[in-house]
Amino acid sequence: MKQNSVTRRLSAQLREKLGYILLFEIADPRLDLVTLTGVEVTQDRSFARIFVSCEGDRYEEVLEALNSAKGRIRSLLARALDWRVTPELEFRIDRSTDEAERIARALENVPETLSVAKDDEGYPLVDDETANADDLSADADEALADEAYAADDEEGARA
Known part of the structure; x- marks a missing residue:
């Protein structure tokens, strides 16, 4: 439903x-x-959509209870509100809390790579000990490559 300042004020009053x-x-x-997580009212006050939240395993039970009490709720609203028309009520389950809970659980399981300190460009910061070990292994790799090239050159010269 399209909401403006009037319908937001009416929704707040109805929610209360x-x-x-x-x-x-x-x-x-x-x-x-x-x-009650939200209420939307049409401008002519003839229809209201009410969003409720509860535990995930009770959705059907709560909707059944709300729909069975809809007539009583509507008559009590007619007395409580000073509106000329009492709105028709539609109850819906608000599942946004389930989605927020799912996201929170996903954020608890952060991979180790995300907790590594990074520089401004997003590259991992390297401490001095790791850098020295990497330099030594790179030097060893270069020496092995040089030996392999030298052996290839010798075989090429023999042929």
Whole structure:
């Protein structure tokens, strides 16, 4: 739904009233630990989409409880709001918290290569001991290559 300043204000008002109703007026144990994460209202106030979050294994149970209590919630909203029209309610599960949790778990398993100190250009910084060992191995590799070339030159001269 397209949101502007009026509908955002109406959504905030509806969210506050819905929170109170779910917390104090509805006595369904299936709605324990349910969080209102967002409310969207149309400009004419005839329709409202309510986003809720809960544990991942309770999605169906919570939606069933909300849909069965929809009529009672709507009548309580009619008394609490000073709107001429009471909106039709649609409840949806907000899965953005699941996505955030998945990302947080992925960030906990950072590969070791990402924790290596890097310079401004992104290349790994080399400490002095490692640099010296690398220089020695490079010198040894060069000496072996020189010997191989010399042996090839000798064989070429014999032929």
